[in-house]
Structure formats: C-alpha cells, structure tokens
Amino acid sequence: MPKNNLPIFDCLPKLLDALAQHDQAVLQAPPGAGKTTQVPLSLLEQPWLKGKKIIMLEPRRVAAINAANRMAKMLGEPVGQTVGYRMRQAVNVSPHTRIEVITEGLLTRWLQDDPELSDIGIIIFDEFHERSINTDTGLALSLQARELFRDSHNPLKLLVMSATLDGAAIATLLDDAPIITSQGRSYPVDTIYYPPPKKQHGQAFNDITVHVSHTIQKAVAEQTGSVLVFLPGVGEINRTLKHLHNTLPNNTHCQPLHGNLPLKEQQAAITQTDHGKRKIVLATDIAETSLTIEGVRIVIDAGLCRSPSFDPNTGLTRLHTHNNAQSSTEQRAGRAGRMEPGICYRLWSEAAQHQRAKHATPEILAADLTPLCITLLHWGCNNPSELTWLDAPPSANWQQALNTLQLLGTIDDNQQLTPTGKRLANFACHPRLALLLLKAEHYGANKLGSTLAAILSERTPKHMDANLATIYRAATGLDTINPAHKGWQQRVQQLARQFAQGLSAKKVTADYDESDLIGLLLAHAFPERIAKLKNTNTQNTVFQLANGRAVQISTHEHLAHTPWLSIAEAGGIAGKNTDTIYAACPLNNTFFNDELKYLTKQNTLAQWDDKAGRFIAEQRTQLGKIIIQQQTQTSLPKEVKTKALLELIKNKGLDFLPWSHEATQFIARVNLLHTTIGEPWPSFSHTALLNTLDDWLAPYLSNINTLADFKKLHLLQQLHSLLPWPLPQELDILAPISIAIPSGRNAAIDYNNTPPILAVKLQEMFGCAQTPSIANGQIKLTVHLLSPAQKPLQITQDLAAFWAGGYQEVKKEMKGRYPRHPWPDDPLSMQATAKTKRRLQLDQGF
C-alpha cells in the first residue's frame, strides 16, 4: 500500500517537534498506524541525534526481526546496513547501523555493562502497553542512567509508544512528557454480546467450552470467512475440539494453536488453507499479539485468559484463570478487522463488559522477582523505591527474592552481592540457573550443566518425560528423539553453547553418574525444592518439599518411585491444594553427607511430644523441614531435658500440672498473706510461680518421661521450698486450714475466695456473736450459714447483726420446713450444735 496513506504521517511533525523540545514523549497509536516502521526512520536525520544510534525495543524476537526487515526494505537496503537487529540468539548489525531493533532483555544487559549508553541517542519502547517486566525495568534503569550520566548537551531521549495504554500515567512518570495521539487504520468490527444461557451461569470455567462449540457452529452457519476462537488454555482447546467432532460442514477445517505446539503445526494454523476451506483456529493468547492468522473475519472470544502468578509463600508460580481485561477484549476483536469488515462474538453480556478491568495486571506485580532483584543489586540499588516505576515491585515478592538470593549464597547479611553473586549477575539467565552453571564448572561438567540450564530456560515440548535426566539425553542426542522436537533440540544446544562460553574448563571431571550429577546440580539451584517421598495412592504420589509444602506427581511417572527428588519446576492451577511436579530428577541422598552437607542442619530435639504424651530426645539431621536422619539420644544432659520441660510448662501454663486441693489452697493462703501483710510473704500469683519454676520445680523434673510421671509430682511439698523458716509454721497460725467453731469441731476454710469462706450449718454457730477471723484478726471470714440441706441461708461478715436482725426472718421460714432442727428464739444463748432436736434430747438423757 502507498506509504503516504499511513495514519501516522498526520502526527509525525508534531512528534518530531516534541522530541526536539523535550527529552521524552509518549506516542499513542493503535495497531496499523505504522508507528513501528515510520517513527524510527523519521528520526534518522534529527540534528539532536548527533550521529548517535536509535534503539527500538520489541517484546518478541519475531517482532524485532520483522520491524528491521520492513524498515530496511523501505530504505532499499538489506538488513544489517542502516537498520539492524540484535537479540540473544541472533545478531545482524554492521558499523553503519543507525537503527538497532532489539528484544527487551538486552537493554538491561547493556545498562549493566555501560550505564552511560554512550553511543545511543534515543531509546524507543515499542508496544509499551504489554508491560512486560523487562520493559518496566528497562525504563526505570534508563531514567536513572540518564539522570546520572547524561545532560542537556548530551541527551538520552526516551520515546514510549503504546497502543491502548492510558497515556496520561506514563506521561506523568516521564516528567510530564507531551502526548501525541495517532489514528489507527483497520476495518470496522461488529460486536455481538452472546452470553451463555442462564443454566450454565455461575458454573466452573470449563463448561464454557459447550457454549463456545455452539457459538462456532452458529457463526459458521450464519457468517462467511474463517474463524479465530480465543480460549484460556490447552485443556479448553482440546475439549472444544472434542465437542465439535463431526458437527461442522465439510468445507471447514479445525486447528488448535498454542505455544506448546511444534513450529510446523503453529505455521499450519496461521497460513491460509488450501482448497479454499474455511479455517477454524482454536487459540490461546498467543494469537492476541504474537501471531497473526490470515483470512480471519470472525472472532469468538470466550472472555477468559490464564496467567501466571508468583506465590511468595510457596516460592512457586501458579496459573490463574480470569476474565480478560477490556484492553485485551478490544485487541482480540481487532483481529477480525485486519483485511475487511468483521464480526466478533463476546460470550458475556454487555453489562459485564463494563465491569472488567481496564488493563491486564502488569507482569511486575505478579512475577518471581529474583532475576530483577539480582539485576538491581548489581546496578547498586538495594531498594526498588530508589527508582521510578509505573508500578513498583510488590514488597512481599521482593522480600521473597532477597530470601532466595540469600539461600543461593549470592548475597550476604547486608544484602550486598558476594563475589559469587557478582559472577552470577553476569549470566543471562535466572540466578538459580546461573548458580547451577557455576556448580557445573566446579564439577568439571560444563556441557551437562549448560545443557541443563538451557533446557530449563527453554519451553520443553509437550508429552516429554518429567525426568530431566531423560530430557537431557534427548537434548544432547544421546537418545533418539521425535523428529518434531528437532527444533527444540537445536535451540537448547545453541543456548547451551552460549552459557558454556561464560565458564572455564576444568581438567578434572567429578566421577558421578549422569543422573546423579543432574540431581546434584538441581539441588544446588533449587535447594528448597528438594523433596522426600511421603505417601502414594493409586493415582498420585506425594512428596514433601524442604520448605514444608507438598507436591504430587502421577504414579505412572518413573519419578514417582524414587525416595528423593530434586525438583526444578512445580506449580499448578490456583484453587487446587497440591502443586504438580513438572520437571525433576531423582536425587542420590548420599550427597547429603558431602556435596549437599551445607544445606543440612544438625538439630538436637529434646521436647515434649504432645501426641505421644511423652518426652522425646533425638539427634536429627534436617534439610529445611525434611528429616533426613533421626537417632534417639540416650545420654541427654539433665539440664537440656529440664530446660525443655520447663519450656513446656511455660507454654501450657500452670494448669498443666497436677494440682491437689491442698496445693491450690496453699497457694491461695500464701497469696492472701502477701496481699494483706506483705513482706516477708512472697507473691504466689500465676506469673510469680511461672517465673520461679526454676527454683521450686526444676529439681524434680529429671525423672519425668511420660504424662503419668507428671501426676506423681508432689507440688505441695515442692512449693514449700519457697517459704523460708519460720514462715511455714506462721502460715498455719495466720491462715490455718481450719478453724474451731462453737459446735466444737474444726471447720475448713476455703481460701479460693477473698475474703476466705467459712461454710457451716447455721445451728453450729449458735452463741457466737463475733465473726471468726484469721491473720491476727485482720481478716474477717465470710460466713456462709447453711440450711440442713447445705444451702446458704445467709452470707455475712457480721454475725452479731444477723442474730439480732435477719435471723428472726430466717427462723420463721425454716422452722416449718425443718421442724426437727432447733430454731430457738434466742440463738445467742443456745448451745451450738450440728445435731437434730431429737438427737440433742437423746444426748441429754431423755
């Protein structure tokens, strides 16, 4: 098409003007405007560039190569002259190259090597709205780099280009950068909201495939052209294919499209079919931005997407299925209008559309931050808040990243990179894999290590064994492979060679079995994912990770039948309790005695086992929460055991001990004197007793082994040791256990109340005008005067007043009810007694 038709031309003068006046700008332009090719080319002759290079970032390799190809073609040159591209796997540039299109990860690498970016005049962030963690990091570091190393005479300009992003937020971040907006160019797309029938509403996501199949049949019948269907994942794609089986007309052809398909099958899905057949492509998000399918006029959007979310609690990444954001629904619909006017079925209601999030969650908010963390530490930034972010990394994930780096031995207690950490930061891979590479170098196993790191960096084809030793043999060609996996094998081998370049060769190779070595290297890199076989049922085998979590694997896998595993990848679907093992290798546990000894800890376990109800003493070798070895400790020092038991009682509280009535009273008696008299009476409060356990209880604990032994403790006797002479004798005088009453017997005092209670039958107190007291008369007892049925008739601390007043009332009422007991008119002159009238008469000789 003629290039002067491109919508971007209308706003190019404004953009050039803005960049001449400012050091930053935001360009908002929808797909099809022509920004990716026209903008870099139009900047070439700008005077402020002073011959420096233009760098443009693309989120994908294909996109970078395509952009470079199109620009070179417009200049009538081959790629690699004025316009070139650069990415990890491929470089096509020359000394004449002025425009370099690069993939996003490279910028961060460059900044680490040369923070001044001395030969670069402008960085263009294309497709910024995708908000990959690499883009966000690249922008944050570029902003700081130019603040530190560049000035107005030597500017580093930044241009952010975006399709659907809310431009205002990014403009604010960029020091109020001017925003230039361009029109897009595409054909109109007619949107039809077509929610599933009510019956399915509120059901699980997987039911959507029934409605999806129905919609496909309807669209094929009512419309012309090929169909692109967006589904959240492979499972839904396969289920939909099953529903559709033999239900569509003969001139149609169904095809799945997702990232785990071999390149050939992906290619088949995106190109026009032969024989004029209508194509129905069932795709994941891969077709939203990365791949364009030819001839599509109908889009069916199931309205869901599946995205990873790092869980800082488990250290694992899980997949969540959720409604796609409005920006994503627009992007998907746009796929129908690239060649001619199209139609888009949205399988939800128009009302629900407005409730969807405007934009998808940026990757930086949900990703494993370990790679970002080591990058920033290497950059000299210990706290992300020192940099400017559109969305700052979440602190829980950042903390987890620091923990991981510490576990890997790459940072010290002050969060500074160790020498190993500095070397690690220079490898272009996840810090765990970088450590794996260094360990491989140490064992003289560069090839094995670099291949393993490459396997774990690349996506492993579907249906391959989960055993990394098997995958390793496939990757190196030691075992024959499925021809469809050739491309994967080549990519792994190329990446492995690249990794190996950063390693130095040792002459001596450690003499380990191949599988053992793989397990060992993985254990170094993923120490908290070392796992021990826990239990197995008919379907799954469960392993326990060193971090305490449980993971499972199908019992059909060979890996399910080995006692120890080194796990590299595990994860799952959110909502499921147990994560699934995706990539692992058997671990030879003899390494715990040597190479992996640094990960283990010796713990002397001396504690009360609540379940067994007994004291146990063990010497344990542990790897995190996994017990590698345990041995009963026979010669445990007395102090250790005493300490453990005291700890138990402190945790459980005093009630755990076998308190007798006498002991409880004893405590209450001393406490009463402590509060009434004070010195020299000590406090026997709960806290005080807990604090003095060492003095009164500790000496008697050494023979305790079981719960029954606790019952044998004589606490009353032991508490006595807290009372020095002559306090025990004085206690019996000042706070006696019992007191003599008029009837002639000694009645018990209950010290569990304050003041203490003397509960006696009313008739036993006849003749007693003075309320009984203790502690040299300082404490009057609370007298409970009881009926013959032991019910309190009166509670008083003033007996004289009772006899003179209230007694007459009580008498009136009780005389009828208890006629056999004495109810004299003058209780003060009556002989006190516990007996009935008849017994009294008999005693008196009648």
Add this chain to the structure above:
DNA sequence: CTCTCCCT
C-alpha cells in the same frame, strides 16, 4: 480435569 505468554 497434566501448563498462559515471553525474554537476557
């Protein structure tokens, strides 16, 4: 009812 996409 075995896992989205991508990159140094």
